[in-house]
Amino acid sequence: MVSKKYEQNKKDLDFWLEAIKSVTPLADKKYKSKKDVFSEKNIKKTIPQKEQLTFHASSSWKPKRIDNFFRGKIPGLDRSTSENLRKGKIKIEGRLDLHGYGYDDAKNTVEQFVEDAYFSDKRCVLIITGKGSVKFSKTSSGIIKQSLPAWINQGNLKNMILGFSIAKPKDGGDGAFYVLLRRKK
Structure with missing residues (x-):
């Protein structure tokens, strides 16, 4: 049959x-x-010096990993909201893509973006850092991706942010973060 x-x-x-x-x-x-497309004549042999050195730091510097945020457990946030953030169920009201940014430009752009979103009464934004290139970094992932948790836990930003979590694959996965903003008082 x-x-x-x-x-x-x-x-x-x-x-x-x-x-x-x-x-x-x-x-x-x-x-x-x-074979022709990937031939040596079609591939740039060198990368401009400007792109090679986007971040200067001592070899002993390592970004602080904030483990509880990476797992979606956010102190001071109710379980339901925390789970909804972690699962990507909160509506994203703004996006920032940091692909192609150097360290300093990315940090300044993140600060400005979060402040603008907060003062525009946005609740949840997506910051896409990318996974980073192992080629230029001594760490296993990109310096911007590793630094973002520290940036948003410093200065004025920490008072504007309720919590954050790594994004779901549909929104960028390991190379993106959901950031939940506080409501203005």
Whole structure:
């Protein structure tokens, strides 16, 4: 006995073969193979000096990892809201993508973005740091990604932020953070 799925696939294949019988390739089109696209002449050999040194720090410096936030446990926040934040169920009212930013520019941009969102009465924003490049960093992930928790727990920002959590894959996964802002008093 032949399954319906097999019969349908056979019909589809027969239909496809019939449809392409009269097709002829376009003339004078030069298609590049993968080998040509990734040849050495098409790949930049050097990266500009400016991009290589976006962050200067002593070798002993390591960003502080705030473990309880990475697991979604947020002190001073009720369990329901904490879970909704961690699961990405709170509506995102603003996004900031830090791809291509250097350390200092990223920090300043985050501070300005969070302040603007707070004073605009936004409740939840998404900050996309990217996962970072191991190529330029001695750590296992990007310096901006590792530094973001420290940045938003300092100065004026810590008074504007209720908590944060790593984003769900649909919103950027390990390379993004949900940031829950306090309501203005």
